[in-house]
Amino acid sequence: MKKSISSVLLTLFFILFTNFTTNLSGESTPLEDFISRFDSLKKADAFDVKGTIVYSINSENGPVNIEQEFQIVSKGQDLSFLALHTKNGKIMVYRKGPKLTIYSEKEKKYIERESPASVKAFGLLGTPDLIDDIVFNNELDNSKFKVKRMEEQSENAENLFEVEFTEGEKANFWFKNDKTRLLSKVMVSIPTSEISSGGKKTFHFKDWKLNPPVENAIFEFNPPPGVEKVESKQRKDPLIGKTAPDFTLPNFDGGKVTLSEFKGKKVVVLDFWASWCGPCRMAMPVVQQVSNELKDKDVVFFAINIGEDKLKIHNFITKNNIKIPVLMDQTGRVAESYGVEGIPRLVIIDKNGIIRVGHSGFSQDMKNSLKNEILNILNNPNVETKKEDQ
Secondary structure (H helix, E strand, O other), X not given: OHHHHHHHHHHHHHHHHHHHHHHHHOOOOHHHHHHHOOHHHHHOOEEEEEEEEEEEEOOOOOOEEEEEEEEEEEEXXXXXXXXXXXXOEEEEEEEEOOEEEEEEOOOOEEEEEEOOOOOOOHHHHOOOHHHHHHHOOOOOOHHHEEEEEEOOOOOOOOEEEEEEEOOOOEEEEEEOOOOOOOEEEEEEEEEEEXXXXXXXXXXXXXXXXXXXXXXXXXHOOOOOOOOEEOOOOXXXXXXXXXXXXOOEEEEOOOOEEEHXXXXXXXXXXXXXXXXXXXXXXXXXXXXXXXXXXXXXXXXXXXXXXEOOOHHHHHHXXXXXXXXXXXXXXXXXXXXXXOOOOOOOXXXXXXXXXXXXXXXXXXXXXXXHHHHHHHHHHHHOOOOOOOOEEO
């Protein structure tokens, strides 16, 4: 009997050990498999890829497709170039470290901006940040996304992965089913909101070249004759000088906030935003910094989210350490009353309830200009300030 028990235990041990070693040396997990697909790009000193973006926009008469051709050239960590052919002409983006230059060939104008730290090459095109994070060895937090292998039904039988982010968003990634295993397609959703009818955006990568000869000159922008540098333009906002539309919105903690309660007491800064908006993600931490620096002043900040659910809002503000009180404009009616056509949009209201300043978009000097405008209103409460930044 003892020999029989020992034999059984030995057999069980052998089975467990075999299974354990198989897991160590056998098939990789979906996450490991997904990340390994980018190995050839990570090892390359430079790459050049061409392709097409297809925007499929929802409409009452069915999807409307818009196509744009692109080329990305990248070398090392600090040099990237994007050429994008749009219906309004060719747009070129040059990245050299933190410096970003955007040039419109048709308009013969260019602007200079500071590049977000997480954007290297693919981010210039508007793909999920995850690609640049993996390829350029940015800090990767595996808890922020889940990877699932999917069955591909296409004739190419390419390898398909679904990535679900903690914000609730999903993206599909296709890779070539050959020895290169290079990225061939990425599909993401365009969220539905008060300023977007929603749809899908698909990036097709068609012509990969790894380690091609690349001259550094391609990453340098030298303005051709007659090309104008565009500074932050200022134009009169139609709402400036008018009484700020009153509203009552739910806050993130279950209460409600009414704008008129601050009349005669505080300067109010409203930041209209959404988590899917790239410039919003760049602007929000800057607004938070200004809020921190002016915490002892008579000014309050509210981040008004347009049309997103509480989970997405929570994940964004937690990840980015945003402490500004969040208000939820689920219907978009408040945004409409403030003339929000694009986000982020910031509006500064003085203690008399008059709109004094408007900003749309994100600019490199946003922190200093926003802080100075607030201080100017606090120090000169009865003087009309300005403008709308474009």
